[in-house]
Amino acid sequence: MPQLDPGPWFLILMFTWLIFLTIIPTKILNHVSPNEPTPVSAEKHKTETWDWPW
Structure with missing residues (x-):
C-alpha cells in the first residue's frame, strides 16, 4: 500500500x-x-436621568 509510505507525505x-x-x-x-x-x-459623557411620566 503506497499511500502508507510516510516518505513523500511527510x-x-x-x-x-x-x-x-x-x-x-x-x-x-x-x-x-x-x-x-x-x-x-478619556472624558466621561454626562448622562442625565429620565423621569418616567407616571
Missing part, C-alpha cells in the same frame, strides 16, 4: 506548514483595514 506536510507559518501571515498582516479605529477620548 515532506509535503512540512512544506505546507512552512508556508502556512511564514509566508501567509506576512501577506495577511500587510493589508490595512479601511476602517481604522479612532482613539476614544
